[in-house]
Amino acid sequence: MYVIVVYDVEQARVAKVCKYLRRYLHWVQNSAFEGEITEAQLEKLKSGLKKIVDPDCDSIYIYRLPQERYLHKEVIGQKKANLEQFLD
Template identity: 60%
Template sequence: MYVIVIYDVDQSRVAKVCKFLRQFLNWVQNSAFEGEITESQLERIRTGILDRIEPNEDSVYIYKFRDAKFMRKEVIGVERMPTDTIM
């Protein structure tokens, strides 16, 4: 599945959330990640985020798509980190 994760967390937790999400997804902009992951990786992301945020103060949105081909992305301006790079 393809996911987009965006978050708004307290400044004291931003680095922890960012570092954690980089293990699974591509950083595309401040507080925004996307990428192809499995269902088990999504569960690990959910659990890991809950360990790093304060649910009463922070918010994280996860948008799920069956596959990247069902999503259309348009970038206006500078694309910070293109996700089509092959490593």
């Protein structure tokens, strides 16, 4: 499946969350990651994030698509990361 993860966490945890997400997905924008992932990897990712974040003040959104081909992405302005190198 293809997932997009966006997060808003307190400054003290931003680096930890970013580093953790880089294990599974590709960074595309400040506080945004995306990429192909298996169901098992997604469950592992969610479990790890729950150990890092504070649910009382942080938020993480995970959007799932069956495959990347169902995603229509439009970027206005400058791309923050070049995914083409990973998707070939």
